[in-house]
Amino acid sequence: MSIEFNTREKLRAVIGQIDRLLLSDFPHTASEEALKRLKKFFEGQANRLKRAIATNHIPTIVGACSTANERIYDYLPILGFLLRSTNVRNSFEAYYSLLSLARALLGNDAEFILSSEWDYSPLTYPMNVSLLPKFVLLGLPSSESPNALILPLAGHELGHSVWQNEQLENHYATTIEKKAQKYMKSNWKSFQDAFPEHQELSVLSDDELIDNMFLAQIISEISSLSLCQIEECFCDGIGLTIFGSSYFYAFHYFLAPNFGGYRSPDYPPLSVRARYMAKYGEIDTKYIGFKNFEKEFHEETFKSGSREKYILNAADNVTNNVARTIYRRAQTIAKKKAADYTPNPDAQAHILRMFENGIPSEAEGSISDIVNAGWNFVRQNRDTWKDADRPIVEWVSELILKSIEVLEYQNEAMQC
């Protein structure tokens, strides 16, 4: 059986699957629109394969088959995500508030899709959905779907879309590369220890570093990792600025002390992320109940040889050099574009009083004020709460989600 035949059939199967998904009942139009775009994309792949086959040039046909395979691999999980976005398990009460937050940050043409996922991680897909540039796809772990206290983590995920929308990768790429070169030059001995077969190289000028293709490759790898890491820092900065102290609590709830296993090189170590949050987040972590926020997170390991360690150390170092600047940029953007969503202590205090009386809030405020009040309620009552009656998280989540619904109703009424 030829690879062309197989690939054609695989594409046909994906398009058929999308057609079946399009028969679903969609709570919001965004999922349906995304599916239509994906269908068009895969029809384009099928057409491309047909043209490649007609060339009769084997490497071109192999390229078309390989591309189609990769795209199926990439997008099948997204089709699953879109299907699960129709599930009633999702906290749809928060949908419109998160959509309006997304539109404040990204523009009025932004679309938002919420789903509950079977990965124990909040996740977003802007990283590879280049054909859905204005869609924010936010998945929350299914076991935590009813827990409104983790909604601040949506701030981090929205940050990825802001990063792209503001073209910040392009903005910081040159700076990061220069810092990677500087690291390499000032840590030349470490480089030689990691790459002993290149002992003959001496410390070079910036131009020479680029001219040598081997060194350019190393610098490229360091820069790529650091760009991933600073994007994560930026997203923490967005989450913190929008959600304030509740971002600390949600981050801590979800991640501390760590997940075990190996550290991802695309992220700063958890404890370092925590340190940046505490240092640059404009919130006194002691005041909100953490003696030492960084120490709440335990070191993760990174299994690697000396070459990989060298590259990762370099990337960590470069990230550390720009972390403060990145946080400032996140804060500036969030405050400028989504000022109405940033925390308001008066509103939070008012909402907390309502929660203490067991009723949802009718106060003016934002989704972040409601979630912050929810966390404060938990902090104040968790030690005396009788879980046998009803778990406190379940109780407060219901209050939060109902308050968000009331808020949405008020906003709609104001617009009318």
Place this chain on the structure above:
Amino acid sequence: MTKHHLNRIARDLAVEQSLDAAIEIVEVLKGKRSDSPALAELVSMLSGQVQNRSVTHDLLSNSQTASLYHRAFAFSGKKYETAADLSDAVSILITVESDNLSKYNSEELSFLRDFCLGLNKELVSEACHRVPEPPLARKKHKDLAMANEY
């Protein structure tokens, strides 16, 4: 000064652009057409809209771009040890007149086609390793393989 940088989205879009360009160049080689709009689009994206020989140095002064070109040319067995060596090859690409490809001989067209296929292969590989959003705290051990492959 900020150098031209191919971000994640541009690299992802270039997966199909490079393949389309390769298909069109093969069609030119077979005498079925004389232009390649996909190649024009690809070159414009790679060069940041500017098409002249003088930008070649700027393009190669970005390590990520230089590394990508290097790996793409390696597809057809062309290895360049230095950016200066790579510069001539990139110049051919940047200055190509994609609306009149019939003026190029088959060797030149094959060179362009192979670059496009090499670029497609590299970008497919990148896309495949670009996990949608790894868990916040951990993921499976990722090899920083480049350092070991060289």
